[in-house]
Amino acid sequence: MPETASATSTLSPAPTVLPVLPAPSVQAERLIGLGVHEIAGLSAAELRAFAAAADASGAGGEGVLLAVHPDRAPASALAPLLRRDDKPGFVVVDMADVDLFTPIDTVALPDAPLYLLTGVDRGDRMANWSPDEALPALAAEERTPLLLTEGIHWVLQQPAALERNRCFMTIGSRLRKANGAVDARTPAVWISNGTGRDGRERRNAPKVGWCWAGNRHTWLGFASATGRQVGGRTAG
Template sequence: MCTTPTHPPLPALTVQADRLIELGVRAPGLEPAALLARATTLQDVAPPGSLLAVHPRVVAPSVLAGHMTRALTVRGQRVERSGFVVADMDDVDDFTPTLDAPVPDADLYAVVDPTRGEEMTNWSPEEALPVITGAGRTPLTLSEGIQWVLHAPEALKRNRCFMTIGSRLRRPDGTFDARTPALWISNGTGRDGSDRRGAPKVGWCWWRNRHTWLGFASAAARNR
């Protein structure tokens, strides 16, 4: 399994913390001073290129999604599109980490070596998961995927987007919903609306379906 990054590297964890502070990401225990101090500590144990992740219990994916941005040129002018969650995924915050994506019991942690997994485009989630775990890696959660794009918008590219199968929706009977969350770029059609064309988008795909433009994001480890 190839894990060579094909995207610009992430900034230092303290720079990512500054970005969260600048965006106004707030929660109990995540005051600016505490956030920056925690990022500084994590920077000593996580390798360069790691992602600073806020636990989804602290800040929900639905909240983080709106902080994603993507710049593009429209009619000769540079514009910035904000991220959003598709209209038919109002239960997005109920997609929680699975056993294959063990998230540390910490408000902030580091995700080591996130990659898009584009070598698995045109695979189904069902096919990709055992390959990811068999390589000693862990699938990214939806929250982690959103935060990756938040800090590195270039992680999303046309025809090179990704699923985050480390998050699933568990039904009352213990089985999983067949939907799997993913991040891609809106074409501005349908319910997305033309004013969202080019925006980073949180949506879903089916567990057994394949898509030629979606890889499977994964990481080498999570540090706390």
């Protein structure tokens, strides 16, 4: 898409107030129902115990997101669990290397299979910014960009986080090439229009795709959080 609008363009959609995320224990049951604990090599009891401890401690306050470490539950395994209009999520065909997208250097992940994200936000205010513009702005706000897997976890727990004209990028994940250079693709989660290689049958399905790091899109914000923690301890 041509870069014709400024980062502060009035084309950006108005922010949407999303409902508060359910308690970690409720989120744990959702993941268990989807079989995510089995993907991650965890027992249902382990997932429930972690969530119960988070509930009891009040870790992160209201509205935390329970996430599984991407080494345990990669994006390729999580994306098909997404649902919209009774259609499963999918990864675009030209992103077969989706699981090779790893955290950028400024993102510190907890050394644990399960952790919590605090203050998750879709970044509607940054719609029509490019990833290259959004990343330093998030850093200046002391916010951390979401990983692709974290973005998928968010939509699994809160489908309202994904709506037409208000979808989001997850620029905490990038692919590093064999020569050390960073791939120009930046992952995102949005809704398929059922065109091109997606196929008409996938219209309105949740879609994991990518955009160029220098491009702007009026319908993509930049998902971020205030931090990641395990048992009240902040990562990094």
